[in-house]
Amino acid sequence: MCSEFRPYYSVIFTSIQTDNTEGYNEMAQQMEEFAKEQEGFLGINSARDTVGITVSYWESLEAIKNWKQQSDHLIAQQKGRKEWYRWYNVRICKVEREYEFNLS
Amino acid sequence: MCSEFRPYYSVIFTSIQTDNTEGYNEMAQQMEEFAKEQEGFLGINSARDTVGITVSYWESLEAIKNWKQQSDHLIAQQKGRKEWYRWYNVRICKVEREYEFNLS
DSSP states (O other), X not given: OOTTOXXXXXXXXXXXXXXXXXXXXXXXXXXXXXXXXXXXXXEEEEEESSSEEEEEEESOHHHHHHHHHOHHHHHHHHHIIIIIEEEEEEEEEEEEEEXXXXXX | OOTTOOOEEEEEEEEEEOSOOTTXXXXXXXXXXXXXXXXXXXXXXXXXSSSEEEEEEESOHHHHHXXXXXXXXXXXXXXXXXXXXXXXXXXXEEEEEEEEEEOO
16 A cells, blocks of 8 residues: 555446347457547456456546547447346446555 | 435455465355455455456445454465465445446
8 A cells, every 4th residue: 555545446347248148249348449548547357257347447537437428338338238238237436545466 | 326325335356366276266255255244244246257356345444444354354365365366456445426227
C-alpha cells in the first residue's frame, strides 16, 4: 500500500450466459480491443466459470461513461441483452487501496 | 440505479497460480464457507481462466479487515503465498453504483 496511492475506478461486470453464445467470443474480444483504445483505460481482466467476471479499470468516472456510450459498445450491449446474457450486473467502484504479491 | 443506493465494499482478488495447485480447491471452498459466516459479508463470485478473479462484497471496511485477520484465513493466505500463487493483487473498492439486467 503506497502512501501516494491515487484512486481510480473499476467496473465489475458479472454475467450468466444464455445457451446461445454464437458470436459472443468474437464480440467480447473486439470490445476488449476497443476498450483498450479508450482514453482513461487502465486495464482489464476476464474469467468465466458458471459465472463470468470481467473487471475493467479506468482513470475516471467520465472515462467509464464515455466507454459505456461508445457506439460499437452500445451495439454490443444491445446484442448482449437480446442474445447472450440471461443475467448481468454492473458495479461501478472506486478503488481505494491496493496491494500485490509477487513470488520471489 | 436507485436513488437510495447505499454504498458497500468489494474486494477484487486477481491471481495467477503456480504449477502446484494441490489442496487449492479444497482450501478455496473452505475459505468461501468461512467468508459467508463473517459479519458484514454480502456475497462472493469466482471464476478462473488464465487469471483467477474472486470478488467478494462487504458491508464495511471493518468487515473486510476482520476477514483479512480471521485466523483460518491467515493460514490460507500464508499457504497461498508459499505454494499456490505466482502473483496476486488485492483491490479494496467502494461500490458507488450498480445496475442489473434480467432476461424477461
